[in-house]
Amino acid sequence: xxxxxxxxxxxxxxxxxxxxxxxxxxxxxxxxxxxxxxxxxxxxxxxxxxxxxxxxxxxxxxxxxxxxxxxxxxxxxxxxxxxxxxxxxxxxxxxxxxxxxxxxxxxxxxxxxxxxxxxxxxxxxxxxxxxxxxxxxxxxxxxxxxxxxxxxxxxxxxxxxxxxxxxxxxxxxxxxxxxxxxxxxxxxxxxxxxxxxxxxxxxxxxxxxxxxxxxxxxxxxxxxxxxxxxxxxxxxxxxxxxxxxxxxxxxxxxxxxxxxxxxxxxxxxxxxxxxxxxxxxxxxxxxxxxxxxxxxxxxxxxxxxxxxxxxxxx
Numbered sequence: 375x376x377x378x379x380x381x382x383x384x385x386x387x388x389x390x391x392x393x394x395x396x397x398x399x400x401x402x403x404x405x406x407x408x409x410x411x412x413x414x415x416x417x418x419x420x421x422x423x424x425x426x427x428x429x430x431x432x433x434x435x436x437x438x439x440x441x442x443x444x445x446x447x448x449x450x451x452x453x454x455x456x457x458x459x460x461x462x463x464x465x466x467x468x469x470x471x472x473x474x475x476x477x478x479x480x481x482x483x484x485x486x487x488x489x490x491x492x493x494x495x496x497x498x499x500x501x502x503x504x505x506x507x508x509x510x511x512x513x514x515x516x517x518x519x520x521x522x523x524x525x526x527x528x529x530x531x532x533x534x535x536x537x538x539x540x541x542x543x544x545x546x547x548x549x550x551x552x553x554x555x556x557x558x559x560x561x562x563x564x565x566x567x568x569x570x571x572x573x574x575x576x577x578x579x580x581x582x583x584x585x586x587x588x589x590x591x592x593x594x595x596x597x598x599x600x601x602x603x604x605x606x607x608x609x610x611x612x613x614x615x616x617x618x619x620x621x622x623x624x625x626x627x628x629x630x631x632x633x634x635x636x637x638x639x640x641x642x643x644x645x646x647x648x649x650x651x652x653x654x655x656x657x658x659x660x661x662x663x664x665x666x667x668x669x670x671x672x673x674x675x676x677x678x679x680x681x682x683x684x685x686x687x688x
Contacts, residue, residue: 381495381496382489382493382496382677383674385489385493386489386670386673386674389489389583389646389670390670390671392580392583392584392587393583393584393586393587393590393667394587395583395584395587396583396584396585396586396587396588396590396591397587397588397590397591398587398591399584399587399588400587400588400589400591400592401591405584405588407592410585410588410589410653411653413581413584413585414585414649414650414651414653414654415653415654416581417577417578417581417582417647417650418544418545418546418647418650418651418654419544419545419546420545420574421574421575421576421577421578421581422514422545422546422549422575422578422647423545423546423548423549423575424549424570424571424572424573424574424575425571425572425574425575425576425578426511426514426546426549426550426553426575427549427552427553427556427568427571427575428568428569428570428571428572428573428574428575429507429510429553429572429575430507430553430556430557430561430562430568431556431561431562431563431564431567431568431571431572432562432563432564432568432569432572433504433507433562433563434562434563435504435562435563436504436508436557436560436562437504437505437508439558439560441505441508441632442508442557442558443558444632445505445508445509445632446508446509446511446512446554448623448627448632448633448636449508449509449511449512449513449636450512450516451623452619452623452636452640453482453512453513453516453520455618455619455622455623456481456482456615456619456640457478457482457520459481459615459618460477460478460481460482461478463477463481463607463610464477464478464481467603467606467607469603472528472658473528473658473661474527474528475524475525475526475527475528475657475658476524476525476528476648476652476657476658476661476662476665477603477607477661477665478524479521479524479525479644479648479651479657479662480607480608480611480644480648480662480665480666480669481607481610481611481615482516482520482521482524483513483516483517483521483644483645483648484611484615484639484640484641484642484643484644484645485642485643485644485645485646485670486506486509486510486513486639486642486645487510487579489642489643489670489673490506490638490639490642491503491506493638493642493677493681494506494635494638494639497634497638497681497684498631498634498635502631502635505631505632505635506635506639508557509635509636509639511550511553511554511557514546514549514550514553515547515550515551515554517645517647517651518544518546518547518550518651519547521648521651522651522654522655524657525651525652525655525656525657526655526656526657528656528657528658578647579646582646582647582649582650583646585649585650585653586646586649586663586666586667589649589659589660589662589663590663590664590667592659592660593660593664597664598664598667599664599667599668600661600664600665600668604661604664604665604668605668607665608644608665608668608669608672609672609676611641611643611644611665611669612641612642612643612669612672612673612676612680613641613676613679613680615640615641616637616638616640616641616680616683616684617683619636619637619640620637620683620687623636624687629687634684637680637683637684637687638680638681638684641676641677641680642673643666643669643670643672643673644662644665644666644669644670645666646666648662648665648666649662649663649666
């Protein structure tokens with residue numbers, strides 16, 4: 375195994391360990407459902423906005439305005455395709471009511487940060503991370519608007535959230551808009567403030583992983599891996615989506631680094647903040663936690679395959 379793939383495996387193992395800590399914390403009553411909900415609110419409303427703004431304000435350099443706009447446009451266009459495919463997938467597999475929003479979320483939104491960034495660095499080198507950072511801006515914008523709307527369509531027990539415009543005017547959304555403005559204005563490398571925001575945001579990933587582990591502890595061990603529909607969704611998320619993105623975009627997007635990065639990021643495991651959003655918007659946290667766990671396990675096998683595919687077509 376080369377050094378790049380070893381780094382990816384280490385990142386995935388790190389994720390599993392922290393998820394395991396969350397699982398154990400729920401079993402030993404260090405974490406309870408109400409704590410999970412409160413921790414999710416803290417991360418979504420404080421830590422994650424700090425991370426989004428801090429990632430721009432601490433960047434040593436940013437791409438040119440034209441490259442930022444092109445990356446942003448391609449990212450948004452790819453999500454249009456992902457949303458359309460997600461609706462088709464849930465229809466063809468006859469996903470039952472109450473689960474459709476979670477499945478659509480899982481198909482559309484991958485872990486482009488905690489796993490995606492190390493994968494991009496390992497495959498293309500650290501200089502490619504700045505494009506992944508720009509790609510992450512529309513991800514954060516859409517996951518807290520389109521993704522949140524998906525989850526409000528499901529139920530978790532008797533909870534249903536009735537969406538309105540206030541549902542989507544959140545600290546994360548405002549932070550995303552501000553981050554895009556800062557990037558277009560070439561505002562970066564801001565000392566003290568940038569470091570403070572990034573440090574605040576650094577609790578996002580471990581907190582999200584603890585919440586996932588805690589959610590998994592709510593179900594019997596035999597149910598952790600889900601059923602056939604979940605596995606079909608997981609494999610489609612990891613391998614099917616990159617193939618579809620390539621099939622749609624290779625006609626008019628030239629091969630190169632940017633196109634290859636988009637292909638790789640479209641094949642990441644389910645985003646870790648999905649479980650937190652289920653607590654926030656009433657989605658089915660059980661199914662989301664299962665999907666996050668299964669796709670992350672399978673990523674140990676699919677990421678090398680994805681890297682080979684991108685090497686051939688990117």
